[in-house]
Amino acid sequence: MTLLKALFYFFREAALNMARGWRVSLLAVLTIAVSLFVGGVFLLVSGNLAQVVESWRSEARIVVYMKNAASAEDQARTHDEAAKGPAVTDVKTIDAAAARQHFRELFPSLGDLVEGWSEDPLPPSLEIAFDPTRSDNGAFEAWTARLRALPAVAMVDDDRDWLRQLENLIAVVRGVGLALGAVLLGAAMFTIGSVIRLTAYLYSEEIGILRLVGGTEFYIRGPFYVEGLLQGLVGSMLAVGGLAATFAFVRPQAPSSVLAWIVARAFLPWRVVLFLLVLGAAAGLIGAVMSLRREALGALEE
Amino acid sequence: MIQFFHVGKNFPGGQVGLDDVSFEIARGEMVFITGASGAGKTTLLKLIFREDSPSHGQIVVNGRNVSSLPRGKIPFLRRTIGVVFQDFRLIPRKTVFENVTYLPRILGMEKELQRRLAYETLRRVGLAHRLNAFPPQLSGGEKQRVAIARALINDPEILLADEPTGNLDPDLSREILDLFVDLNLRGTTVLLATHDRVLIERLGRRVLTLERGLLIQDRPRSNLPEAPPLLREVHEVEEVAEEPPNGAVHSDEDQR
Numbered sequence: 001m002t003l004l005k006a007l008f009y010f011f012r013e014a015a016l017n018m019a020r021g022w023r024v025s026l027l028a029v030l031t032i033a034v035s036l037f038v039g040g041v042f043l044l045v046s047g048n049l050a051q052v053v054e055s056w057r058s059e060a061r062i063v064v065y066m067k068n069a070a071s072a073e074d075q076a077r078t079h080d081e082a083a084k085g086p087a088v089t090d091v092k093t094i095d096a097a098a099a100r101q102h103f104r105e106l107f108p109s110l111g112d113l114v115e116g117w118s119e120d121p122l123p124p125s126l127e128i129a130f131d132p133t134r135s136d137n138g139a140f141e142a143w144t145a146r147l148r149a150l151p152a153v154a155m156v157d158d159d160r161d162w163l164r165q166l167e168n169l170i171a172v173v174r175g176v177g178l179a180l181g182a183v184l185l186g187a188a189m190f191t192i193g194s195v196i197r198l199t200a201y202l203y204s205e206e207i208g209i210l211r212l213v214g215g216t217e218f219y220i221r222g223p224f225y226v227e228g229l230l231q232g233l234v235g236s237m238l239a240v241g242g243l244a245a246t247f248a249f250v251r252p253q254a255p256s257s258v259l260a261w262i263v264a265r266a267f268l269p270w271r272v273v274l275f276l277l278v279l280g281a282a283a284g285l286i287g288a289v290m291s292l293r294r295e296a297l298g299a300l301e302e
Numbered sequence: 303m304i305q306f307f308h309v310g311k312n313f314p315g316g317q318v319g320l321d322d323v324s325f326e327i328a329r330g331e332m333v334f335i336t337g338a339s340g341a342g343k344t345t346l347l348k349l350i351f352r353e354d355s356p357s358h359g360q361i362v363v364n365g366r367n368v369s370s371l372p373r374g375k376i377p378f379l380r381r382t383i384g385v386v387f388q389d390f391r392l393i394p395r396k397t398v399f400e401n402v403t404y405l406p407r408i409l410g411m412e413k414e415l416q417r418r419l420a421y422e423t424l425r426r427v428g429l430a431h432r433l434n435a436f437p438p439q440l441s442g443g444e445k446q447r448v449a450i451a452r453a454l455i456n457d458p459e460i461l462l463a464d465e466p467t468g469n470l471d472p473d474l475s476r477e478i479l480d481l482f483v484d485l486n487l488r489g490t491t492v493l494l495a496t497h498d499r500v501l502i503e504r505l506g507r508r509v510l511t512l513e514r515g516l517l518i519q520d521r522p523r524s525n526l527p528e529a530p531p532l533l534r535e536v537h538e539v540e541e542v543a544e545e546p547p548n549g550a551v552h553s554d555e556d557q558r
Contacts, residue, residue, distance in 0.1 A: 005410045020395055206393045210404065212353060213452065214381035216374075219408045 032235030035184030042177020192287030232284020309359030384453030
């Protein structure tokens with residue numbers, strides 16, 4: 001019997017076994033589907049969050065707020081120092097009047113807050129644009145430290161600080177997701193293993209008979225292994241289908257919901273989808289192999 | 303074809319299955335193995351197809367020393383031996399067709415050929431109409447015949463049958479024995495374990511008699527006639543006897 005025919009036989013037998021014992025198979029399929037769905041949701045959320053952060057990073061600015069009492073000379077020196085930054089692409093000066101105007105535009109209902117003060121509540125500032133790909137180095141950090149130390153500078157607001165915090169949060173989300181996914185996947189493997197072991201136990205008499213009539217271990221075990229693999233594959237396909245359906249449901253709400261806008265920017269890349277499918281199939285197969293190890297010992301004792 | 307050299311089998315607890323049994327069966331012979339319950343008939347058959355291993359001695363089947371056969375080669379030995387088990391050993395969740403064609407399937411036989419072969423074999427045992435039934439839907443006699451069909455489908459060199467007529471009514475017993483005789487005439491070596499003395503005497507074949515694991519008699523083939531006419535005589539003898547032979551116990555299920 002050629003390998004191709006053997007595989008055809010395995011798949012046919014496995015499909016028959018699954019159809020005849022569909023309730024038990026369904027349990028294994030659903031367990032792996034839920035595990036991969038949860039893991040996939042975390043991947044989807046963290047992937048989209050990472051995209052958001054990346055887009056924000058490209059728009060990140062360093063804003064240098066001047067002291068109200070700073071002299072024009074000090075302000076000019078600060079501007080020169082800002083322009084000398086290693087990755088700086090643009091330095092825009094915003095005087096107190098422009099800052100007030102900008103505030104009114106951003107918060108029209110709070111416009112009165114910036115009127116009637118003895119001195120300007122919004123100090124003049126420098127808005128520094130830079131190339132984010134060249135900003136993570138010692139020279140850039142030393143330059144921001146020099147800016148902070150200048151006598152005319154009241155405060156330096158670096159967008160990268162909160163972006164870093166957001167990135168840490170994403171890493172935590174991704175880590176928790178992967179850990180949870182791994183635990184659930186382990187549980188799924190255990191369930192599939194138990195299902196296969198239960199099947200093997202239920203059919204131990206059948207396995208014994210197949211041995212007696214001339215079946216080799218290859219042909220006896222093959223259908224069980226393929227059964228595990230198919231259960232895993234069907235489970236992962238259900239998980240991917242569930243993720244796609246969830247994405248399709250959430251995406252139209254993006255214009256009105258910040259959360260939807262953040263998590264439903266793009267679906268999982270095809271490589272990740274493929275990974276989930278392979279992971280599901282592999283989990284099913286490993287579960288089946290592990291569960292039949294005890295059977296193997298039984299065969300040795302025969 | 304089958305040689306036993308001082309074969310012994312001891313079971314845990316000290317029970318003796320076989321004790322220093324030696325004999326030789328030539329290719330194409332039909333031999334009855336008889337003895338009371340627990341005499342060692344089933345054990346002897348099990349040793350031939352390596353369902354069990356001897357405690358001592360050597361067993362040679364078709365030139366291969368079965369006692370020292372590596373585990374990986376046992377399935378290939380079993381494929382040359384058709385076995386009809388006393389308790390049928392059918393797979394309940396597989397149809398009659400699937401039970402009978404297991405070996406052709408794993409040997410890669412074309413589906414159409416499998417179907418034809420299964421039909422032909424089941425027709426020989428009178429069960430062609432039950433191709434798609436599951437074993438739990440069959441009577442004891444039907445299960446027995448499916449087990450026989452499974453043993454025959456691969457055209458084995460050796461056929462071992464453990465009480466093959468034990469669950470069959472007299473008519474069917476005769477048909478099945480006809481089948482075994484026919485198979486033997488075509489060259490298959492047949493070993494039948496039974497304690498049905500009537501059948502043994504009337505067929506006039508070689509008889510190995512066991513008692514508590516010991517081979518106490520090896521009676522050669524007599525010159526009595528054989529085959530279908532003889533089987534009618536068996537029927538007549540049974541009718542005269544007015545009671546079923548030993549082992550031919552019929553359950554209600556058999557009447558279906």
